[in-house]
Amino acid sequence: MSGSLFSLQGYIRTGEVDAAGKIGKMRWVGNVPEATLELATSNTDKNESFSGKRLQIGRLATGTTAALNLTLDYWSAANLALGFQATVADIAASTVTGEVFPSGLVAGDQVRLDHPFASALVLTDSATTPATVPPANYDLVGHGKNIVEVKNVGSLQQPFKAAYSHEAAENIVLFSAPGKVTFLQFDGINTETEEPVIIDLWRVRFDPVSSLGLINQEYGNLALSAAVLYDTTRAADAALGGFGRMLQKKAAG
Structure with a gap:
């Protein structure tokens, strides 16, 4: 065999x-x-029309x-x-300054940063002489580290502005x-x-x-x-x- x-x-x-x-x-x-x-062929069959039995004569x-x-x-x-x-277009690690948040935020609101995998986040307000937002007033949440949750806006002037570092990313x-x-x-x-x-x-x-x-x-x-x-x-x-x-x-x- x-x-x-x-x-x-x-x-x-x-x-x-x-x-x-x-x-x-x-x-x-x-x-x-x-x-x-998977392999396949498509076919057109031809039957004869002379015997009365319509037999297949071609494929x-x-x-x-x-x-x-x-x-x-x-x-x-x-x-x-x-x-x-x-396509995969990698994004290099870098730093960001002056990224403007939406206005009118209240405690419990969440804001998306432009870049994930952020660290060393610092928020400032929009006063003529900008004040630093206390770190206890917000938190960087989520697995991707690009969501900021506001805990307390206090009397600080909005919109807030973010400065942070972010890691390199594979961008698909x-x-x-x-x-x-x-x-x-x-x-x-x-x-x-x-x-x-x-x-x-x-x-x-x-x-x-x-x-x-x-x-x-x-x-x-x-x-x-x-x-x-x-x-x-x-x-x-x-x-x-x-x-x-x-x-x-x-x-x-």
């Missing part, structure tokens, strides 16, 4: 693709508990499609960029890279035989993630889907193919 049983596991890696189609540096997306490649292939479904376990800026058709700009195409490789192993299996997909375009759980009782994940697009340049090479290829070691002998 030829062949073997199989059970696959492995690494999923993506790579940048430049305008000329050249594959750049690769990146492992982390643990992927589920990955499925015309009208299209070929390939799709990919992945579940990503790792939360990272690069993975989120795949899921939200995004949603839907800023629609239509971006990446290379994807499955670097796998058949755990039944311990033999490697490689699948190269030349042009993969991810759809935006359809749902992201913002409150999780268990581990969260990113469920992604993508279209595998036809590469007209590589299609001219019979060893590469238009959609991709699968590589495994040739048996000895």
Whole structure:
């Protein structure tokens, strides 16, 4: 009997693709508990009309499609960029002075700072000679440290103004890279035989993630889907193919 049983596991890696189609540096997306490649053809059938039995006499292939479904376990800026058709534009650490708050604040109001991950916050009022707001009159709250909760406005003149430092941030700009195409490789192993299996997909375009759980009782994940697009340049090479290829070691002998 030829062949073997199989059970696959492995690494999923993506790579940048430049305008000329050249594959750049690769990146492992982390643990992927589920990955499925779906291939399909669409057809138009033709039945004869002369025998009285309407028998099928032809099938015309009208299209070929390939799709990919992945579940990503790792939360990272690069993975989120795949899921939200995004670019990552880092914001450098810096300091802020004179950031003006809304007027008419009362105790219990909350104000959002322009930058998260703030520290060394100091508030001053708008008097001709600005007075420093006592630190006991406000608090920096929340996980992201960019919400100021007012506890007491006293007789200080509003609007208040904020000065603070903020840390660097990964800024994931949603839907800023629609239509971006990446290379994807499955670097796998058949755990039944311990033999490697490689699948190269030349042009993969991810759809935006359809749902992201913002409150999780268990581990969260990113469920992604993508279209595998036809590469007209590589299609001219019979060893590469238009959609991709699968590589495994040739048996000895």
